[in-house]
Amino acid sequence: MNTSPSSHGPVRWELRSKRTLVSTRVLDLCGYRYFHPGRGIEKEFTCLVPPDWVNVIAVTREARIVLVRQFRYGLNDFSLEVPGGVIEAGEDPVAAGLRELGEETGYGGGQARLLGTVHPNPAIQTNRCHVVLVEGVAPILVQDWDPDEEIEVSTATEEELVAGVVGGRITHSLSLCAIMLHRERRRGQI
Amino acid sequence: MNTSPSSHGPVRWELRSKRTLVSTRVLDLCGYRYFHPGRGIEKEFTCLVPPDWVNVIAVTREARIVLVRQFRYGLNDFSLEVPGGVIEAGEDPVAAGLRELGEETGYGGGQARLLGTVHPNPAIQTNRCHVVLVEGVAPILVQDWDPDEEIEVSTATEEELVAGVVGGRITHSLSLCAIMLHRERRRGQI
Numbered sequence: 001m002n003t004s005p006s007s008h009g010p011v012r013w014e015l016r017s018k019r020t021l022v023s024t025r026v027l028d029l030c031g032y033r034y035f036h037p038g039r040g041i042e043k044e045f046t047c048l049v050p051p052d053w054v055n056v057i058a059v060t061r062e063a064r065i066v067l068v069r070q071f072r073y074g075l076n077d078f079s080l081e082v083p084g085g086v087i088e089a090g091e092d093p094v095a096a097g098l099r100e101l102g103e104e105t106g107y108g109g110g111q112a113r114l115l116g117t118v119h120p121n122p123a124i125q126t127n128r129c130h131v132v133l134v135e136g137v138a139p140i141l142v143q144d145w146d147p148d149e150e151i152e153v154s155t156a157t158e159e160e161l162v163a164g165v166v167g168g169r170i171t172h173s174l175s176l177c178a179i180m181l182h183r184e185r186r187r188g189q190i
Numbered sequence: 191m192n193t194s195p196s197s198h199g200p201v202r203w204e205l206r207s208k209r210t211l212v213s214t215r216v217l218d219l220c221g222y223r224y225f226h227p228g229r230g231i232e233k234e235f236t237c238l239v240p241p242d243w244v245n246v247i248a249v250t251r252e253a254r255i256v257l258v259r260q261f262r263y264g265l266n267d268f269s270l271e272v273p274g275g276v277i278e279a280g281e282d283p284v285a286a287g288l289r290e291l292g293e294e295t296g297y298g299g300g301q302a303r304l305l306g307t308v309h310p311n312p313a314i315q316t317n318r319c320h321v322v323l324v325e326g327v328a329p330i331l332v333q334d335w336d337p338d339e340e341i342e343v344s345t346a347t348e349e350e351l352v353a354g355v356v357g358g359r360i361t362h363s364l365s366l367c368a369i370m371l372h373r374e375r376r377r378g379q380i
Contacts, residue, residue, distance in 0.1 A: 009342055010268065010340035011340055012261055013261050013263070015266050022211065024219070024236040027236075029212060034263060043338070046214040046215060047264050048264070071201070071203050072313050073203070073222055073237060073314065074238070074309075074311060074312050074313055074314045074315045075309055075312035075316070076205050076316075077202075077312075078200065079309070079313075081312075116358060118362070118366060119264075119265055119361045119363060120310070120311065120363050121264060121310065121364070122264050122265035122269045122271075122361070122362055123264055123265075124216050124217075125264040126264050126265070129363065148233070150201055151200060152200055165370065165371070166306070168306060171307065171309045171312070172309055172311070173308045173309060173310050173311065173363045173366075173367045174363055176363075176367045177367070177370075179370075180355065180367075180369075180370040181355070181356065181366075184352055184356050
């Protein structure tokens with residue numbers, strides 16, 4: 001990559017302290033106090049601190065990818081997504097992905113591995129979202145939904161998924177990341 | 191897409207009321223009270239309410255894509271991303287993209303259009319992130335950073351970008367979405 005010679009090099013701020021402003025069921029809202037060595041100033045920035053998340057690309061023996069459709073409270077509408085959820089404290093991302101896949105969809109079996117890791121929003125949010133690939137799944141488990149979960153399970157080909165993304169029918173940014181990582185790795189572009 | 195006949199159809203919750211729990215510089219933390227018609231219950235869910243955001247795929251006349259590298263407080267590290275930022279109240283997404291591109295990088299000119307729209311996190315967050323494509327940009331403007339911004343500007347080919355995503359050097363989920371939408375539309379897969 002080319003860097004313009006006229007660019008200014010950004011300085012690394014130093015994290016001095018953290019405090020929790022509000023604690024909710026899904027995340028903490030915190031104040032992170034940073035020091036800028038070049039300018040000699042301290043400033044507090046608001047950060048969201050959720051647990052890490054996991055999303056799953058689950059490919060059936062028929063080469064179809066498992067999807068979930070559910071009502072989402074932020075969107076106030078239904079959303080079509082890949083399965084996923086919150087990683088429990090100390091839980092391995094791959095184990096968490098397999099657990100969420102089974103609970104939400106009843107699909108299981110196959111070979112699982114970590115495909116990559118993204119940051120949902122490094123500007124204001126601290127957590128990561130891991131992407132787990134499980135190949136060769138089948139509907140062999142019993143779904144186990146959380147109290148407020150109601151999920152419609154479906155499958156689609158990779159081409160249908162990409163058409164859904166480009167056509168605006170799949171809009172969850174973290175589902176897009178999972179699909180992109182799977183697709184680009186499969187393409188073997190690098 | 192195939193839907194399993196054994197799936198349960200999810201019910202649409204009805205939004206009854208909203209209240210702001212905490213207001214910060216970057217977003218509001220709100221309580222959204224929903225009613226479930228099937229179960230006859232009401233429940234409050236915590237939602238994040240930021241303004242809409244915009245990310246920009248800016249392609250130079252040499253077919254290189256403009257990138258920014260900056261320190262991110264959520265990540266506590268530097269992050270390599272496409273340019274973007276917050277859409278001001280009443281601002282058009284394409285105008286906002288061009289404004290952010292110019293302010294952050296000094297690149298301007300060219301032809302701009304909306305490439306797509308994603309939801310950063312429909313589960314708990316209400317806002318959208320638009321993706322704007324600007325083709326034919328050049329470094330013709332004067333950068334205009336916010337007080338705490340320090341940005342290193344670079345350019346890369348599309349292939350270098352994808353290698354950065356797959357190799358874990360570009361991890362901002364919304365940058366991945368912008369790159370994916372650009373790439374899949376360019377491929378004309380649908």
